[in-house]
Amino acid sequence: MPSQAPRPLVQLARISKGFNDGDQYHQVLDAIELRINRAETVALTGPSGSGKSTLLNLIGGFEYPDSGKLWLDGADCSLWRDPQWSRFRRQQLGVVFQQFNLLTPLNVRDNIAFPLALLGQKWNDWCDYLLYKLAIVELVNRPVEQLSGGQQQRVAIARALAHRPALLLADEPTGNLDAEAAEEVMQLLCMLAADAGSAILMVTHSNSAAQYMQRRWHLQQGKVHE
Numbered sequence: 001m002p003s004q005a006p007r008p009l010v011q012l013a014r015i016s017k018g019f020n021d022g023d024q025y026h027q028v029l030d031a032i033e034l035r036i037n038r039a040e041t042v043a044l045t046g047p048s049g050s051g052k053s054t055l056l057n058l059i060g061g062f063e064y065p066d067s068g069k070l071w072l073d074g075a076d077c078s079l080w081r082d083p084q085w086s087r088f089r090r091q092q093l094g095v096v097f098q099q100f101n102l103l104t105p106l107n108v109r110d111n112i113a114f115p116l117a118l119l120g121q122k123w124n125d126w127c128d129y130l131l132y133k134l135a136i137v138e139l140v141n142r143p144v145e146q147l148s149g150g151q152q153q154r155v156a157i158a159r160a161l162a163h164r165p166a167l168l169l170a171d172e173p174t175g176n177l178d179a180e181a182a183e184e185v186m187q188l189l190c191m192l193a194a195d196a197g198s199a200i201l202m203v204t205h206s207n208s209a210a211q212y213m214q215r216r217w218h219l220q221q222g223k224v225h226e
Contacts, residue, residue: 006037006038007073007074008035008036008037008071009036009037009038009040009072009073009166009167009199010034010035010036010059010070010071010072010167010199010201011034011035011036011069011070011071012032012033012034012035012058012059012068012069012070013033013068013069013070013071014031014032014033014067014068014069015029015031015032015033015058015065015067015068015069015070016029016030016031016032016065016066016067016068016222017029017051017054017058017063017065017066018066027222028050028051028054028222029051029054029055029058029065029222030221030222030223031068031222031223032055032068032222032223032224033224034217034224036167036199036201037199038166038197038199039194039197039198039199040199040200040214040215041190041193041199041200041202041212041213041214041215042199042200042201042202042213042214042215042216042217043202043204043209043210043211043212043213043215043216043217044056044201044202044203044204044217044218044219044224045203045204045205045207045210045216045217045218045219046218046219046220047220048205050219050220050221051219051222052203052219053171053203055203055219056169056171056201056203058070059072059167059169059201060089060093060095060169061077061080061085061088061089072088072092072167073092073166090115090118090119090163091119091163091165092165092166092167093165093166093167093168093169094115094159094160094161094162094163094165094167094168094169094198095160095168095169095170095171096153096156096157096160096168096169096170096171096173096189097156097171097172097173098171098172098173098175098176099176100149100152100153100155100156100176101156102144102152102155102156102159103144104143104144104145105143105145106143106144107140107141107142107143107144108136108139108140108141108142108144108147108155109123109140109141111144111155111159112127112130112131112155112158112159112162113127113162114159115159115160115162115163116162116163119163121163126162126164126196127158127162129195130157130158130161130162130192131158133188133191133192134154134155134157134158134188134192135154136151136154136155136158139151139155149176149177149181150177150178150181150184150185153173153174153176153177153181153185154185154188156173157173157185157188157189157192161192161193161196161198164196164197164198165196165198166197166198166199167198167199167200167201168193168198168199168200168201169200169201169202170189170200170201170202170203170204171202171203172203172204172205173185173186173189173202173204173209174186174204174206174209175204175205175206179208182206182208182209183208186208186209186212187212189212190212190213200213
């Protein structure tokens with residue numbers, strides 16, 4: 001018998017989303033169809049305001065579609081409520097933001113350990129490995145507000161991957177970094193996500209950052225083109 005295709009980690013079927021601005025309705029996503037397999041890496045590009053961050057927010061359950069279906073690891077999310085979404089985000093999702101969004105006044109170690117604490121887990125060898133690979137071992141007890149932008153983004157990557165999520169959403173992860181720091185962050189992000197077995201969906205305006213991903217989607221006028 002022929003082998004079955006692997007079940008996608010993320011699948012969107014005719015997902016649409018828009019916003020009301022006074023009496024005007026703006027269609028942002030128009031019947032989007034896409035899928036991401038386990039450990040696959042995808043760059044999402046497009047003009048400002050095209051809906052890239054909205055698409056990430058829908059997949060993370062931070063916003064809800066107007067119509068269409070979303071499946072995560074085979075589960076139909078249309079019936080999920082806050083408890084199911086919270087469980088998914090704790091267990092299966094990591095997020096890296098352009099603005100880092102680290103927890104102050106906590107130090108580096110406590111920021112990285114935060115997602116583990118939500119799962120009732122403790123610091124482990126994988127966390128030590130992240131510190132070593134990200135070259136932040138010597139910063140582990142330093143308050144995060146004392147770090148440079150590049151150092152803060154390394155901590156943010158470690159925090160996002162500490163629980164080895166199935167899916168990593170990255171929203172302009174190099175947007176606040178200079179070219180050298182951005183290249184270093186992209187190399188580390190891809191290497192460590194592969195080590196964790198995490199898929200990546202990354203929103204970026206940077207062609208050089210997008211080239212690190214296996215696939216590239218372009219979102220424009222509500223449609224995704226590969």
